Amino acid sequence: MTIFGGTRRGSGVVPSARAGGRRWLPVTVGYTAALALVSALWAGADPDIQLRTIADTSTNLDNLAHHRFGTLLTSAFVIADNGTALLAVPLLAGLLALSERRFGSRATVSVFLTGHVGATLLVAAGLWSGVRRGWFDADVCYAVDVGVSYGAMAVFGAVAAVVPAVWRAPWTVAWLAVALEGVVRGGDFTNVGHLLSYLLGSVAGLVLARNSPAARSPSWLDLQLLACGAFLASAFLPA
Known part of the structure; x- marks a missing residue:
């Protein structure tokens, strides 16, 4: 057994991908549907409710210092801007679908949480020390x-790992x-959190690629989904 939902090297199978993750993509469908629902409720909520929701779900130092560790999960379901939600949710669906098709459902969840929780805690540690x-x-x-940006x-x-080998290193760099x-x-x-989460995800991708079946050439659909991810990353990073 390896981390990130992989399998033993040489076994040639990623269980979650073969067992249905590639057929209907439950993580992609479930998470983006939840985001869409929460975003719709958010759009219709009173400003006071919106402010209270942000206060209760933010992974800031105050909440973490008071042991509100549930915010490490609930914060990933709140996009505090309607325009951002309209852009981010469909693009995120494409990115998650690509990961789920390539690595499987459990691995996709593991990578997302590694970035979302890991980068949050690293940033919090830096802020705490700085304060x-x-x-x-x-x-x-x-x-x-x-928000969803770290994950x-x-x-x-x-x-x-989906990028053709000849372009993979230049793409990553x-x-x-x-x-x-x-x-x-x-x-x-x-911005620091975005950098850290990208690095964490890149390392996770290397681990997953080593424990996945032999890489195949990306399909046209894979490249389209990768473009969704690139547009989403561009939106999160400063121009």
């Missing part, structure tokens, strides 16, 4: 921190450079 040393204003403890960037990093530029130009903790 203690006086590098950051204490207001950052109450910052809004919800999505991790999955995007992982699906580099180019997007790493874009994420680094986001940190330099954006200058806030969200």
Whole structure:
């Protein structure tokens, strides 16, 4: 057994992919349907309810310091902007579908959570240290921190395995450079989180690729779904 829902090297099968993940993509359908429902409810909610929802689901230092660890999951179901939701949900569906087709359902969930939770905790540790040393204003403890971007960037990093081998390294390095530029130009903790989640996902993708069946040439559908991921990543990273 290996991490990220893989299988033993040499077995030539990814169980979750063969057992139905590729047929109807339950993770993609279930998660994006939940996001669409929450986004629809959000659009019709009163501003006071929206503010309370953000306060209760943000993975900021205040919530984590008060042991509200459930926010590490609930924050992934709140997109606090209607326009962003209209763009992000369908593009995320394409990205998740690509990962689920390539790696299977369990692995896709593992990669998403590795990015979403892992990057959140790493960023929180950095912010906590910075606040203690006086590098950051204490207001950052109450910052809004919800959305799908960390998990999505991790999955995007992982699906580099779909890119043809001759282009894979340039593709990965180019997007790493874009994420680094986001940190330099954006200058806030969200940009750092995008970089960290992309790196975590890229490592996860390497592990998954080593424990998956021999790589096949990407289909036209794979490339279209990869384009969805690229558009989504571009939307998350500063121009």
